[in-house]
Amino acid sequence: MQLTDFDFLLPDELIAQVPATQRDGSRLLCLKRQSATIAARQFVDIPEYFERGDVLVINDTKVIPARLLGQKLTGGKVEIFLVRKVAGVASTDADEWLCLTKSSKPLRVGTVVQFTAEFSAEVLDEMDAPYRLVRFHCPGDFMQMVDKVGHLPLPPYIKRDDSREDRSRYQTVFANQEGAVAAPTAGLHFTTEILQQLTAAGVEIVNLTLHVGLGTFLPVRVDDICQHKMHSELYSISAATAAAVNLAHQEGRRVFALGTTSARALETAATADGLLRSGAGESEIFIYPGYKFKIVDALITNFHLPKSTLLMLVSAFAGREFILTAYRQAIEKRFRFFSYGDCMLIL
Template sequence: MRLNDFDFELPEALIAQHPLQERQSSRLMVLNRETQQAQLARFAEIVDWFRAGDVLVVNDTRVIPARLLGRKETGGRIEVFLVRRLPGDDETWACLTRCSKSPRTGMRLCFGEGLEGVVTEGGASPYRHVRFECPGDFAAVLGRVGRIPLPPYIRREATEEDHIRYQTVFARAAGAVAAPTAGLHFTGGILQALRTRGVDIRTLTLHVGLGTFLPVRTDNLAEHRMHEENYIVPADTAAAVNLAKQEGRRVIALGTTSTRTLEYAVDDRGRLCEGQGSCDLFIRPGFDFRIIDGLITNFHLPCSTLLMLVAAFAGRDFVLEAYRRAVAERFRFFSYGDCMLIL
C-alpha cells in the first residue's frame, strides 16, 4: 500500500481544540470486524461492550511539562523541548531547540527557579543533548517551570485545564511528551464499572514520543521508520494477558500505544514477555496481530501511522468508510476528540 491509500477529507472545524466539559461525554463509534457494521453510542456506554473475563490493558505513562522557555547565557531567547531522557545517573535529555542561533556545546541555558541546562553535545540530528541542573528534585522544578506540550494541531497555548485534562486518570509513570489519548475518556467511575463487570484491568508503560506527530514522508510505507519509545511490561500484566490468551478470553488494548507495546514485546510462541526496552514497531496492513482482540482508539490524522495501525486491525476499507461516516456525523477528531471501539 502507498501513503495516499490512507488519505481522507477532514474539515478543519472537526479538529477538537478543547476537551469536553466531562471526560465521558464524548461520542463512541463501535466497529464490529465480523459483521462489518458500525454503531453510534456515547462513551459512557462503553462498559456494555465488555464481557466478564476480558483483560483491558492501559498505558499508565504520564505527560511531562516538556516545553521550557528560557534564555541562553548570551541573553537570546530559547525554547527547549524535552524528548527523551538518556540513560545515566543525571538528568540529560535529548531535546529539540528553537532559537535564532543554535546553541553551541557547553552553552548554559537558564529557565527560572534555579533550573539550568548545559548543552553537552549535538546528538543525532535534529536533537541536542542537554544536562539539566537545579536545586532539589528535577521533576518538581520541571512541574513548576515547564509547560504541557499540546499537539501541533491544537492551535493555542496550553492552559491550567490542560495540565489536568491532557492526562489520563491512571497516569502514573512520568516520561511521555504526548498523552495516550484514547485513555482521556475514562473516569474512575467507568473503570470501577468495568471491574464490577469482571474486567481485569492491567497496566503497561510506553512513554509516547514525538514520533506520534511526525508525518510519513515516503510514499513507500516500507521505507518509513518509527522513532524508538521506552516501554515497560510488568510481570503481572504479562501473566494476566498470557492466561487470558490461553483460556480464550479477549485482550483489549486501550490505545495505539498499548497495542504497539503488546505486539512488540511478544516471543516466538505468541506469549507476552515482561521487561523493558525500546519499541519502534510500525504496524500497517498485513501485520499479524498475536495479542489484541479489541482496540479502543481516537480518530486519527489522514495518512498517519496511527490510522495505518487501525486499518491493519480492522481493514482499510472498513475503517475509511467509518471515518467518512464520522465526518458526516460531525465527530470530533484527534487528541481531545471522540472515540472508537473495535471488536
C-alpha cells in the same frame, strides 16, 4: 502500500481544540469487524461492549511538562523540549537529556539557557539536527522543577497555548509513570467510575507502561510506507500483566488494548506463538496492513491524522477500507478528531 492510501479530507473545525466538558462526555463509534457494522454511541455506553472475563490493558504513562521556555545570556528566546533522559547520568544537581531546541539561531555547544534564577541548561553536544544533548542544573529534584516551570506539550494541531485545565485533562486518571511527551489519548475518556463499572462487571484491568515519544507527531516522509522507520519508545510490562493476558487467551477470553500505545507495547512483547513476555525494552514496531496481531483482540482508540502511522495501525487491525468508511461516517456525523476528540471501539 503507498502513503496516499491513508489520506482523507478532514474539515479543520472537526479538530478538537479543547476536551469535552466532561471527561467521559465524548462520543463513541463502534466498529464490529465480523459483521462490518458501524454504530454511533456515547462513550458512557462502552461498558455494554465488554463481557465478564475480558482483560483491559491500560497504559499508565504520565505526560511530563516537556516544553521549557527560557533565554540565552544574550537575551534571545529559546524553547527546549525534553525528549529522553540520558541513562547512567547520576548527579545531585545535574540531569542530562536528549532535547529538541528552537531558537533564532542553532544552539552551539556551551550555550547557556536560563529558565529561572536557579534553573539553567547548558548545551553539551550538537548531535544530529535538530537534537541537542543538554545538561540541566537546579537545586533539588529536577522533575519537580520541570513540573513547576514547564509547559505541557500539546500536539501541534491544537492551536493554543497549554492551560491549567490541560494539566489534568491531558492526563489519564490512571497516569503514574512519568516519561511521556504525549498522552495515550484513548485513555483520556475513562473516568474512575467507568473503570469501577468494568471491574464490577467482571472485567480484569491490568497495566503496562509505554512512554509515548515524539514519533507520534512526526509525519511519514516516504511514499512507500514500508520504507518508514519508527522512532523507539520505552516500554515495560510486568509479570502479572503478562500472566493475566496469557491466561485470558488460554481460556478463550478477549484482550482489549486501550489505545494504540498499549497495542504497540503488547505486540512488541509478543512471541511468535502468541504469548506475551514480561520485561522492559524499546518498541520500534511499525504496524500496517498485512500485520497479524498476536495479542490484541479488541482496540479502543481515538481518530488519527491522515497519512499517520496510527491510521495505518488501525487499518491493519480492521482493514483499510473499513476504517476509511468509518472515518467518512464520523466526518458526516461531525465527530471530533484527534487527541481531545471522540473515541472509536473496534471489536
